[in-house]
Amino acid sequence: MIPGLGGKLPRSLIDLLWRDHPEAPTGGTRGPRARVSTGDVVDAAIRLADAHGLPAVTIRRLAEALEVSTMSIYTHVNSRDDLLVLMADATHGRMERSRFGRLGWRGRVQRVAESNLALLQAHPWLHEIDDDRTALGPGTIAKYDHELAALAPLDLAPVTCDAALTFLLDFVRASARALRPNPRSGELAQHWPEWSLRLETYLGEDFPLARTVGAAAGAAMGAAHSPSMAWDFGLARVLDALAALAPPRA
Amino acid sequence: MIPGLGGKLPRSLIDLLWRDHPEAPTGGTRGPRARVSTGDVVDAAIRLADAHGLPAVTIRRLAEALEVSTMSIYTHVNSRDDLLVLMADATHGRMERSRFGRLGWRGRVQRVAESNLALLQAHPWLHEIDDDRTALGPGTIAKYDHELAALAPLDLAPVTCDAALTFLLDFVRASARALRPNPRSGELAQHWPEWSLRLETYLGEDFPLARTVGAAAGAAMGAAHSPSMAWDFGLARVLDALAALAPPRA
DNA sequence: TATAACGCCGTACGTTGTACGACGTACATA
DNA sequence: TATGTACGTCGTACAACGTACGGCGTTATA
Numbered sequence: 001m002i003p004g005l006g007g008k009l010p011r012s013l014i015d016l017l018w019r020d021h022p023e024a025p026t027g028g029t030r031g032p033r034a035r036v037s038t039g040d041v042v043d044a045a046i047r048l049a050d051a052h053g054l055p056a057v058t059i060r061r062l063a064e065a066l067e068v069s070t071m072s073i074y075t076h077v078n079s080r081d082d083l084l085v086l087m088a089d090a091t092h093g094r095m096e097r098s099r100f101g102r103l104g105w106r107g108r109v110q111r112v113a114e115s116n117l118a119l120l121q122a123h124p125w126l127h128e129i130d131d132d133r134t135a136l137g138p139g140t141i142a143k144y145d146h147e148l149a150a151l152a153p154l155d156l157a158p159v160t161c162d163a164a165l166t167f168l169l170d171f172v173r174a175s176a177r178a179l180r181p182n183p184r185s186g187e188l189a190q191h192w193p194e195w196s197l198r199l200e201t202y203l204g205e206d207f208p209l210a211r212t213v214g215a216a217a218g219a220a221m222g223a224a225h226s227p228s229m230a231w232d233f234g235l236a237r238v239l240d241a242l243a244a245l246a247p248p249r250a
Numbered sequence: 251m252i253p254g255l256g257g258k259l260p261r262s263l264i265d266l267l268w269r270d271h272p273e274a275p276t277g278g279t280r281g282p283r284a285r286v287s288t289g290d291v292v293d294a295a296i297r298l299a300d301a302h303g304l305p306a307v308t309i310r311r312l313a314e315a316l317e318v319s320t321m322s323i324y325t326h327v328n329s330r331d332d333l334l335v336l337m338a339d340a341t342h343g344r345m346e347r348s349r350f351g352r353l354g355w356r357g358r359v360q361r362v363a364e365s366n367l368a369l370l371q372a373h374p375w376l377h378e379i380d381d382d383r384t385a386l387g388p389g390t391i392a393k394y395d396h397e398l399a400a401l402a403p404l405d406l407a408p409v410t411c412d413a414a415l416t417f418l419l420d421f422v423r424a425s426a427r428a429l430r431p432n433p434r435s436g437e438l439a440q441h442w443p444e445w446s447l448r449l450e451t452y453l454g455e456d457f458p459l460a461r462t463v464g465a466a467a468g469a470a471m472g473a474a475h476s477p478s479m480a481w482d483f484g485l486a487r488v489l490d491a492l493a494a495l496a497p498p499r500a
Numbered sequence: 501t502a503t504a505a506c507g508c509c510g511t512a513c514g515t516t517g518t519a520c521g522a523c524g525t526a527c528a529t530a
Numbered sequence: 531t532a533t534g535t536a537c538g539t540c541g542t543a544c545a546a547c548g549t550a551c552g553g554c555g556t557t558a559t560a
Binding site: 012014015018021023024127130131132133136138141142144145148149152158159160161162163164166167170171173174175177178182184188191194195198199201202203206207208209210212226229230233234237238240241242244245 | 262264265268271273274377380381382383386388391392394395398399402408409410412413414416417420421423424425427428432434438441444445448449451452453456457458459460462463476479480483484487488490491492494495
Binding site: 277278279280281282283284285318319320321322325326 | 504505506507508509510511
């Protein structure tokens, strides 16, 4: 390496994800001691997101919360995108993972579904993070391992087991998304009296099915509507679907 | 209304969504003829998104594409958020909706699934639009009506029918999301040789299941992996699940 | 002919992520 | 003990974003 040019290479996302692992590179010991750690940054970001949503997680606000300058954040995290991955993996890692004990496969599946729902309700901003690299983190891998174990009694081929888990979790994610209180619901409710009238006019005689079911309006208005019903319905369907795969009795 | 103060109220999103309906307010006829219409703006935005992704849809670029000034865009669209709703509804409206004919319910369900998959593959940016107000648009309602009709042979109660459709479409959305080529896959593939080694080190003896199934690494690397298998698996499971609901023979 | 409604646009503000380079500190080596 | 190098910190600056505001000119209506 050419001396005089500061050797720049930052710790890669992988190493940041596994920063608590004994084999992870610690970084040299010179220079002033770091006033905050990567973990501190991630924790503060999670607190911000929990309290005010993901858009509130800006580098500047983070720095303010940690009482450091804006640019210091980049010493501990390579970019905002990377930070989001670290946040998601950290919350995955903190999920409760209790033993399944003697629970049958249905009970296990239900438990996996419910704990994922709880996760997404506790941290709704997870919906807005869509980065495959999250799968590289220790928290996400531990979660994956645990949930695969839940499906073990079904005795499926590995790939099928993975597919089944994906199927289950995709359902949970979608339901959780629908269940989530919409930030725009206030505005919608405010304009609803006016808008529903217009909609009535526009719909006219068309779309008989849509009108009958009424979900177009219902969903839009945030009325009682289905999302919580969709959860029960969907979970029952997932169980049905897996049952069709399972050994006769388990 | 107080004269001298320009009466400001802009056409609301509802009216913009239904701009082609005969009952929709046309806006006064004074002033210079508009050089572009709301429809033009929406179309240009869709073209931009198709070509370069949703982040490329900025007001400035839109204006440039339409050869108008930046701020003129706001004459035809109230905000960027509204524009996204208009874009989503327009593409919903343009979906092909062929008759189901004598197709059985399985064939219908499959067709609905496939056409939604095709939609999301043709316009991947739809994944990034998450706004309930889309449900108020004519395209979205027409789509909804058509897809409810597909499920009619199942002879379900209205709410159940809605729930079943939601279940199906949520599956399709999640699968389409996984199927979508990740923009970050390039970077990931580039660093993969290095990262996979580290990951190997970190994993050590832990997470036996995750290692066996190998999907953690597989998914991350963008290898062949499951998404296309997940589609087949999932669709079969959805059909199983609905079959458990359906009348014995249909 | 006067008025009011309307489309168009230039300017400007606040906010974002982050590149760059300077500065000082603390350890490693000579 | 003296020197060099690695490292944390931070101020400044830039490009890009959405969009509020207000002025201007055009056109149909009163």
